[in-house]
Amino acid sequence: MNILKKRSWELPGRDATPEHVFLNRRQILAGMIGGGVLAGSGLGVRPAFAEEDPSAGLYPVSRNPAFKLDRELTAEDIASKYNNFYEFGSHKQIWPAAQKLQIRPWTVTLDGLVDNPQIVDIDTLLSKMPLEERLYRHRCVEAWSMAVPWSGFPLAELVKLAGPQSGAKYLRFETFLEPSVANGQKQSWYPWPYVEGLTLDEATNELAFMATGVYGKPLAKQFGAPIRLVTPWKYGFKCIKSVVRVSFTDQRPVSFWEEIQPKEYGFWANVNPEVPHRRWSQASEKILGTDERRDTLLYNGYQEQVAGLYKDLGGENLFM
Numbered sequence: 291m292n293i294l295k296k297r298s299w300e301l302p303g304r305d306a307t308p309e310h311v312f313l314n315r316r317q318i319l320a321g322m323i324g325g326g327v328l329a330g331s332g333l334g335v336r337p338a339f340a341e342e343d344p345s346a347g348l349y350p351v352s353r354n355p356a357f358k359l360d361r362e363l364t365a366e367d368i369a370s371k372y373n374n375f376y377e378f379g380s381h382k383q384i385w386p387a388a389q390k391l392q393i394r395p396w397t398v399t400l401d402g403l404v405d406n407p408q409i410v411d412i413d414t415l416l417s418k419m420p421l422e423e424r425l426y427r428h429r430c431v432e433a434w435s436m437a438v439p440w441s442g443f444p445l446a447e448l449v450k451l452a453g454p455q456s457g458a459k460y461l462r463f464e465t466f467l468e469p470s471v472a473n474g475q476k477q478s479w480y481p482w483p484y485v486e487g488l489t490l491d492e493a494t495n496e497l498a499f500m501a502t503g504v505y506g507k508p509l510a511k512q513f514g515a516p517i518r519l520v521t522p523w524k525y526g527f528k529c530i531k532s533v534v535r536v537s538f539t540d541q542r543p544v545s546f547w548e549e550i551q552p553k554e555y556g557f558w559a560n561v562n563p564e565v566p567h568r569r570w571s572q573a574s575e576k577i578l579g580t581d582e583r584r585d586t587l588l589y590n591g592y593q594e595q596v597a598g599l600y601k602d603l604g605g606e607n608l609f610m
């Protein structure tokens with residue numbers, strides 16, 4: 291725990307803290323050195339984006355017009371080179387390192403309190419699911435945002451496939467654990483694997499989405515290929531990447547960031563401009579790829595769809 295305190299600059303707050311300016315530059319350099327080493331190894335010869343993905347033929351999928359933006363889409367080149375994926379480093383330039391991730395074969399385990407526990411192959415899952423494109427805003431707890439065209443399917447469809455039993459109240463999501471591929475997972479002060487959780491009600495809300503593609507193509511690895519969660523009314527850390535397991539449970543899951551720093555990162559993590567992070571304001575956000583700052587919206591602008599989920603939860607810390 292001592293180590294954690296010393297390493298507090300690695301928490302998601304870096305962007306909003308003064309030391310970030312210094313550390314990020316240093317970390318960018320470290321990232322470049324890492325990329326060079328990778329390029330010299332057998333693994334590094336694989337091109338960054340061009341690797342054939344067996345699901346490539348499924349995209350682009352048709353856009354669901356129900357989900358509208360109030361801003362421009364973030365350019366692909368910007369969004370795909372500024373990522374949070376601590377498995378590959380605690381800086382934003384992880385996209386070269388993330389190319390080491392092997393995304394086939396890939397299975398997703400559905401287990402716990404369900405009628406249909408199963409281990410489903412990603413390509414079988416893709417063939418069963420109704421794929422669509424949705425334009426969503428994304429708001430990181432570090433007070434930056436982007437707007438992204440995700441492809442994928444409603445999380446409610448995955449819930450249906452699993453068939454939750456009456457005792458199931460929460461979904462617990464888990465990312466892969468492969469320290470030989472993901473160098474960040476060698477850092478033992480983090481509680482790997484990355485874990486996130488939702489209530490069953492949140493998971494079946496129309497907005498909750500499993501992304502398998504973005505920008506009209508399969509997910510690039512740095513976005514959390516081959517499948518990641520997208521909950522646009524919550525801070526970005528809820529959107530767990532590269533999911534290998536979804537467990538249905540009666541216990542509220544303790545998420546990765548909550549385990550590290552429960553005073554700053556909670557279970558609900560709904561966006562609210564009026565509830566500051568312990569170390570910075572959440573009132574506005576920097577729009578990635580621009581000089582623009584915008585006022586942050588309650589539930590990131592998705593109040594109409596999700597406010598009802600929380601009406602009986604007055605005692606809960608809904609906004610951290």
Ligand SMILES: Nc1nc2c(c(=O)[nH]1)N[C@H]1C(S)=C(S)[C@@H](COP(=O)(O)O)O[C@H]1N2
Nearest residue numbers: 373374375376430465484526527529530531
């Ligand atoms: N497994 C895993 N999932 C993760 C993270 C991570 O470090 N590991 N970072 C989260 C955070 S803080 C954010 S803001 C988003 C970033 O998604 P993006 O890189 O696709 O923009 O992923 C989330 N999902």
Ligand SMILES: [Mo]
Nearest residue numbers: 430431526527
């Ligand atoms: Mo984030």
